[in-house]
Amino acid sequence: MSDHHSHEETRGIMSPYAARIRAIEALLLEKGVLTEPEVQDSISYMEARSPANGAKLVARAWVNPDFKALLLSDGKAAASELGMAPEHPAEFIVVENTPELHNLIVCTLCSCYPRAILGRPPDWYKSFEYRSRAVREPRAVMREFGFEPPEDVEVVVHDSTADVRYMVLPMRPPGTEDMKEEKLAGLVTRDSLVGVNVPRL
């Protein structure tokens, strides 16, 4: 067992899945299919991404109408403008919440998520419960997350079944008119980027 894995789990207990992945990884390295630096690069890539990226995009869109237009028409270009590198081949589409319409993102088939921007999805997003209920009873799911859209607001569910990854552009909360961009970004939670909740002051 080597000691140079920076992603080594705590010694002792390893789940069967982790053990299986570790065995596959060892074989790929041994057979020269992958190199250790490639594995490390992949890990660094994923860990460099987080919901903070999404929060930055949203906050900029809230203060800058031109950037908002770009974010909604070409998500990858907007992300690149803020120094994020969404080089993942999948499309990146941002959908806007309005006073008339609230968006919710799910992937019923697996766990498609804009990882190139936001990093790894939360565990609940990958759960069978969320994936099956978000399409069937989205309002009940949101209520459990602490958000209840009024009956006259249309709820639109996006099932990311194929080559598009979705992110929600939530509405700027009332009472934040004097807030600067950086502080606004602090209001944007990961949950609000998926649409199960909204940013609050």
Add this chain to the structure above:
Amino acid sequence: MTFEPGERVRVLPSEKPGHVRTPAYLKGKAGWIESLIGAFPNPEEVAYGLSGLPERPLYKVGFKQTDLWDDYRGPAEDYLYADIYEHWLEPERGTT
């Protein structure tokens, strides 16, 4: 076969096995073409190491929630979008 935005379509009720990107709950359901997203290598082939070429058109398709679930609990205006490949769609000629 290409589709235009606004056109009524139905998802094929195919039981094709493998890495299909059409979820079971939409099979046989009718909706509308919202937009053409683009063309992508067919994931049903890419998943098995093939090129997936030629690229297949991918559409954003809208469905009324009340058309998907008989017991949908929410306003009739709620809807759902899914991204569906063209070879999973046929023109909808029914009246519903």
